[in-house]
Amino acid sequence: MAPDAHATGEPVPFSFDRLTEAMKAKAAESYSVPKFDVPQQIAELTYDQHRAIRFRPDNALWQGEAPFELQAFHMGWLFKEPVMLHSVDAGMARQVVFTGRDFEYRAPLDPARFQDLVMTGEAGFRLHYPLNAPDVMDELVSFLGASYFRALGRDTLYGLSARGLAINTATANGEEFPRFTDFYIERPSRRSKEITVHAALDSESVTGAFRFVIAPGRDTVMTVTARIFARKDIERIGIAPMTSMFLFAENNDSAFDDYRGQVHDSDGLKIVRQNGDELWRNLNNPSDLATSFFVEENPKAFGLFQRDRDFVHFQDAGAGYERRPSLLAEPLDDWGKGAINLVEIPTDLEVNDNIVAFWVPEKQVKAGEALEFRYRLSWGAIEETTTHFARVMALRSGAGGVSGVENTEGLRKFVVDFDGEILRNLSADSNIEAVVNVSRGDIVHSTVSRIDSNGMWRLVIDLKPNGAGPVELNAYLNLDDKRLSEIWSYQWRKTDDARS
Template sequence: MNDAFDRRLFLQGAVSLSTLIALGLPAAAFADEGALTFGPAEPFSFDGLVDRARKLATEAYVPAEKPAADITSKLTYEELGKIKFKTEDALWANGPAPFPVTFFHLGTFFQKKVTINVVDGKNASEIIYRKSSFDMPADSPAQALPDGVGFAGFRFQEPRTGPIDWKKNDWVAFLGASYFRAIGELYQYGLSARGLAVNAADPNPPHQEEFPDFKEFWLEPVAGSTNQVKVYALLDGPSVAGAFSFLMTRDKAVLMDIDAHVFTRNDINRFGLTPLTSMYWFSETIKQTAIDWRPEVHDSDGLAMWTGGGEHIWRPLNNVPATTTSAFIDSNPRGFGLLQRDRIFDHYLDGVMYDRRPSLWVEPLAPFGEGQVQLIEIPTDDEIHDNVVAMWVPKDPVKAGQEFNLKYRLHWAADEPFPTNLARVVATRLGNGGHPGQPRPPGLRKFMIEFLGDSLKDLPYGVKPVPVITASRGELSYIFTEAVPDGINGHWRAQFDLQVTGPDPVEMRCYLKLGDKVLSETWLYQYHPF
């Protein structure tokens, strides 16, 4: 279930969670925690952690510690790949929690110390780094590290008693800034989530993007549970501090119930809650000629939204010519997520299994209020960059001294957990406009949107769904629908041409209806003329 080779590296110059989890580092296997060393027991509670974060936000920010940076900077990707955590030193290899815990070593890309504690009742003790817990070459730069420098992060292995070899497979990992991710139903890592996004891709200087850190964690078994574990985290950054609680369930999908208390030190121009981070290079929609041998390369192919008003929306992703932010205003959304809908291997042909990448859905467990789902798309010319962010942004400006409490559930699954009964968009295709056998006018673009669903299966013979199409500018023509001639009942496509001049983006909208009855979800698309 670990990626053999996941080429993603950075988001806007910051190292993302995906860098070392899935770029070929060995999946360590761990056993008995008897060899681990622990610090003294200290009282711990989540309420106390919230109080600590609240107080921290009133104090000057102190950057996370980078112990022995002169040594960890020498631990390149290649050097780090030679370092393996010893199986005999795993936490909880024999209980009480069902999931053994393994640890990531500090290195070039992850030089900040992350303190990791284990909770026992009302107390917690730090797990002390010892290089003797890692197998490493005799000439590794890490040999010079002293005990106690800390870890870079951790991951949960599969359950000891399950059918999968826990020593070689993990299902959740926390690594880098506030990034974390999990596998879905198809046993594959892909996109990431993070605690907060602060001024992400903000075009207004001096609002530089910040990457707050989960600087300390507490791991706790769930009494009597065979498929759950708890994680608590302290977040700290230049403009924020926060306390997070994760109740994580290893089921068919991976579920995370998150209770976040966030406190602001400074005014924040773009305050992104529940941020999701993914990669989209190209798909069947638009692909430059011979840019790559594969038909498609992406971790996610669209943003799905279930609005507070009940509308289901699908917005295909773009590889944009310049960084673009799209805002979808809503009140108390029922959910949104970055999905991988295309599950056909032949559409990717790559051994890194893009067809199995998880979809990630945000389900509010308490009202989000008024705000926007914001989608940030950043240009990329390779698959190594995380270039897509989706997040919830509150309506009102965020000022220093504010407190936010957010409760939500993350679904790491194969599909969105609450799919509509309406027909869904399964492909968006672009081409030259006009009619076959006739000259193709410049600036005329053809759009073909494919819909699939039960609502389109039982249409009377000769009856076609009606496309309802709007565009923010330009002229629409040659509009019609037809059944896709592949023998699949309920598979239809809407076609239209758009004539537009100038480089400015065009916002488009389309859905299918019959009479007053809506038959499909709503397709939104931002077209960049080329």
């Protein structure tokens, strides 16, 4: 096997266990803020200048030697903290170095300023693979910024991201962002159907060793092992964190004057409980920071989904929101008691990721503790069966009461559409009933009925809120005491319909 063209220096022994021991030892040391010697050409790059830099595909690592190729992200603009890349072959690791000659510098940049540039590291990297066609090397996964990464399934476009770890998200102490400092990528063979990436994580409160076994496909699957070592007590640690964007949909579009019907990378949080029950929480762009905890024990899965796949509902020919991937996290061990934390942050711009979801263990992490979590991440247009549970397909909200007559002031109407094989064969006179629960509010009226034009079943709730606090709603459909649908959940505040 030919040596990697960009690998430099003497090879050193490497394994995931060796990395684990090194990060465990590092956790016993005091954290020091890293100092980076950033070349002047990089330090001065603006957003537009950084966008003008492109990696030269012919210089990709393993180009023409394997079904996977690696391309580096250039440092600059927001990305001034270098990460070190290493190629692992037969248990030996060598650092991979890229130079200015591996990139194309387009106008308004002067290419001559960068030809002799030798970077102290890279901003990150991406892996390419023939995901959608055998003769095209599509971008498959990227690791860029702090501990952020994202991936694609077949025929999807980049949307939401994941992170290695979340620390103190939405707490009074302020969030800490651990970063991957070093990556060790196992060299693929010509017949490799998966690729393994190891990463070292470091921050003020923790160190960590991560392993990602990445298998591309219709849904690209990452099998993750996270070994975490606490330097300090941690108020709130987030496992398998994922970050997305939700600006508006049918439930809150009155706050936005926009020709598009919806703007979001994800429209709901999905939870699969230990007993097999499934919960769907429609996302919101609230007027104030909203934090929700779903208390669970050994959940089977949770994730942020883009369930709506119809272009007509979005009407954004450039962004392609209907093609954004869903992301499902499935624990591979018993995670015990804890909660799935959903954070919804107000935003008026679709460039801001304002949705965060992660698992919080019940027991607070103390300094000196070691933890290990194994889980599977699936990225893609993940299919959901409707044989056993009908799914929530749309949520709409507006002023409550009956049109054309005077109604009680302050009523709010919620309209939830359910669809699925389990419902479609039922006639309109079937004895379907809705089980509805509300906190901080009273149900004034509710009905459930079949929509003849499409076979869906519609739940309509008129609610009168009590006080100014958030109203929590959940509901599901029953037939003769048999549950037909997943459990719908939503949080609403009186001010949410008046955002400006």
